[in-house]
Amino acid sequence: xxxxxxxxxxxxxxxxxxxxxxxxxxxxxxxxxxxxxxxxxxxxxxxxxxxxxxxxxxxxxxxxxxxxxxxxxxxxxxxxxxxxxxxxxxxxxxxxxxxxxxxxxxxxxxxxxxxxxxxxxxxxxxxxxxxxxxxxxxxx
Numbered sequence: 523x524x525x526x527x528x529x530x531x532x533x534x535x536x537x538x539x540x541x542x543x544x545x546x547x548x549x550x551x552x553x554x555x556x557x558x559x560x561x562x563x564x565x566x567x568x569x570x571x572x573x574x575x576x577x578x579x580x581x582x583x584x585x586x587x588x589x590x591x592x593x594x595x596x597x598x599x600x601x602x603x604x605x606x607x608x609x610x611x612x613x614x615x616x617x618x619x620x621x622x623x624x625x626x627x628x629x630x631x632x633x634x635x636x637x638x639x640x641x642x643x644x645x646x647x648x649x650x651x652x653x654x655x656x657x658x659x660x661x662x
Contacts, residue, residue, distance in 0.1 A: 533650055534558040536570050538581040555643055567593055578607040578649040591621060607649040609633050
């Protein structure tokens with residue numbers, strides 16, 4: 523297993539994705555990289571963010587006819603110190619959807635599916651670093 527910042531350091535992720543088979547595969551890949559998945563439903567997202575305080579959320583913005591995107595924009599209104607990094611999980615396309623330009627990209631990233639494990643590893647390392655930096659610069 524490739525160590526790094528993982529669940530032993532309290533770093534967890536929330537996955538919100540309708541495709542249960544692919545979600546399970548993503549959960550396994552995340553676990554192999556040393557991270558923990560704490561939640562995987564859109565309905566449970568607000569409570570999971572409050573209680574688990576994850577380092578990040580991996581979400582399909584198109585889930586439930588765009589409810590995933592609404593959840594992301596709602597998260598942007600939370601204080602930086604409390605806001606998890608959001609990684610949008612998008613189907614592979616030649617261009618990104620227009621809504622990407624409307625998001626706070628300092629705390630939002632994009633991962634296309636299917637993804638390479640090295641790409642997932644790099645994104646998770648980036649999320650962990652962003653989370654550490656947000657605690658350093660955000661006022662109490």
